[in-house]
Amino acid sequence: MYEITQRTQAPYRAVCYIVCTWSDGSRTSASGVVVGVNDVLTAMHAVYDTSRGGWAQQISISPAADTAPSLVQPLGVYTDWGRISTRTGNWDQDGDGLLTTAEAQWDLAVIGMQSRIGDVTGWVGSADTANSLSGLMVGYPSRGTGMMAEQVFATASTRYGVFEVQSILGPGASGGPLLQTQADGSIYAVGVLSAGSMAGKNSTYAGLYGSGTWDWFTQALVSNDDLLSGTASMQDDYAASVQTTARLSLGMAVAARLEQLGDVDWFWVELAAGVYRFEALGVSTGQGTLGDPVVALRATDGTPLAQDDDSGTGLNARLEYTVVQPGRYYVAVSAPASSPAGTTGTYQVQATLVTGALAQGTPGPDTATSSTRDDWFQAGAGTDRWVLHGVRADYAVAQVAGTQWATSDTVVGRDGRDTLLEVERLVFADRVLALDLGMNEPAGRASLLLGVALGPQALHNAALVGALVGYFDGGASLQQGAQLLVDSGVLAQLAGGADNASFVRLVYRNAVGEWPSAQTQAALAQYLDAGLFSQADMFRAVAELPVNQQHIDLVGLQARGLEYTV
Structure with missing residues (x-):
């Protein structure tokens, strides 16, 4: 265990020293962490204790404080709490005044503040991580000299929603966060200290991953929004359909919120021909509490046109789209079904004209x-x-x-x-990049023909691709291309003979990627011998088969284009 001296630096500036005054006149200290613009996460037993008369009567929260040798509060003290949301009605379910592992998993509380404490402290993200992890436990133990921390390994329980740690900060650190640093450097709270044993030197952290806990947690954050001035009247129940009454005006931001997991808000907007930018803004730019907004554009009938998740600043969404047909469109804001940054909260959405010069x-x-x-x-x-x-x-x-x-x-x-x-x-x-790769488009026909004649590797021969694309640009059909290869003797030369058996072996190997069995070869050659198909007919038919499309990766070509030289 060591002392954090750089308390006003992130993420430590979001860690809080909490003092509660109870109805019996007693005072206790605990720890917590800011997880939203007006949300402080702590342990439920830090603010509710039946042995002291139930709920704490007064709560003071001092972020980034130093407690020894005297109390120093560099970021101020906050006492304007307005609501406490808890995971359960009473953490002490067996009435013995002690926390069992089963009880610890419900030992969570979110204190809703009436001021924007997060604007001063910043806040750490939250995650419902259910795996064992290396993390940092932080808090204000009474035996320490201020804000204390220790790097630990936390084992996720497979039975209860808790992490077990073979170390302990001590009394007073209850409610302090277990922090996990992600590969990209971002830091998330995954649980808070619930219980521990000084004798056994072990701690139990209530995790955010317990059954139903994440849904409770995200709803608690959203429910606190109305404690802030101006947000109580915010319109937030927008329909996720063309019946929505919410309107966007170009250049004007609208504030709204996603209230629960899976919520989607639609806004209608009238657009002329031109290029537009649609943005959903949240935590990344301080324009809401929604951590990971997603923005989508829908047509007049609600059909999806385009969508973006993280192209804006941080995890904000930013989408540019060219509107050709003037009319009414719909901008939809949502969040990923699962995101460490959070799936509910407030945000701003806006539409702007990039250029009308199309x-x-x-x-x-x-x-x-x-x-x-x-x-x-x-x-x-x-x-x-x-x-x-x-x-x-x-x-x-x-x-x-x-x-x-x-x-x-x-x-x-x-x-x-x-x-x-x-x-x-x-x-x-x-070189040239061909984008017309539909089956009935010139570059698409060239790809299908080359796949059967020479195999997928032929698509890397830029000069050969260029010659065939030029041929099909002249209006030739795939059938005509196949007939040309047969009549010119090219296929016979590639097959090692003009006979039907040699032809079948060539096209089967190139289209499928392996030689045909003797039975398959004989059966296919019989169609040709009997005059049911000409070689050109069979070549075209094989070229259009799904197996050939898959072998040349036609779908992939359609997504990236086909290069050639002229």
Whole structure:
């Protein structure tokens, strides 16, 4: 055990020294931790004791305090508590005044403050971790010289919602947090000190992972929101459907909250053609208590269009979307079903116009060129090309949704970030990226044909891919491409003979990835020998089979594009 001297630094500035005054005039000390803008987590027995008359009458909370040789309160003292939410009605269920392991799992309380203590202290995240872990126990034991801590290994019980630790801080540390540091450096409270034995030098921490505890905890945080000035009248029961009455106006933030796990709020907004940014803002930027907001855009009929989780600051959500058809849309705010940052709480949502300058293509093939601006281009019918000034390796390319793609130039001041709709080809200085990879589109046909003729490895031959894509750009069908390979003798050369058996062996191996059995080969060759199929017919049919699509990873190609050279 060692003393924390840098108490005003995170996360220690969120650890609190708690003094309770009881109806019998006695006073006790305990510990706690700030876990929300007005929420302090501690042990229930620190604020409720039947032997002292029930609930504490007065509670003073001093974050980052020093207690020896005298009380020092660098971040002030808070006495304006308004509500105490507890995991159970009475922690001492057997009435013996002692905490058993079974009782310890319910020994949790959240003190709701009427002031924003978290704005001063900051707060640690919370997590319902159910695994054993290395952590830091922190608190104010009476035998210590102030805020004390120790690095420990905490064993998660498989029977009760508690952590067992083979060490102890001592009386006065009750309610102090067990903190876990994640791989990314973020720190979460996973439990609070409930009981311990000085003789046995062991401690029991009430975990947030116990059965039903996490739901109670998150609801307790949400219920405290109305203690803060101005939030009691906040509209928060927004329907998750097109019947919602909540409206967004461009450039205006709306404050709301997710009240319980699984809650989703919809807001309607009228949008003209243009590019818009939709944001859901929470803890990461101090605009709410929701730790991990998710924002989504839905069409007039409620159909999902796009969604984002963590593209904003921290865990905030930030989505940009190009609206082509003017009308009413719906912005939906939710949270992941399970997130260490929390799934309920307050947030702000807003919609802003990024640019109304949406360049439109013609009904025929278009070729347009990127500029130093962040361009937005919607092509029309035909094979449309977007020309960039650098080589392929200089750009990040990502499919946003459907036919919407985004490019980002890593060279500053050249092509910027472009958003493209219905563009079939990205033309770089050294190669082309084909995006038209549907089964009936030119690059898609080229992929299917190459898969059967030469196998998936042929898709890495950029020159060969380019030649075939050019051929299908001319309007040829997959059947015509197959017939050309047969008539030119290319397939016979690849198969080692023009006979049907050799043909079957070639297309089966390339499409499936293994040689056919003798029985399968004979059966397929019989179709050809009997004149039921021509070689071109069978080639096309095999090319379109799901097994060939899977073998060449057509779905993956559709998500990343197919590179070729000309």
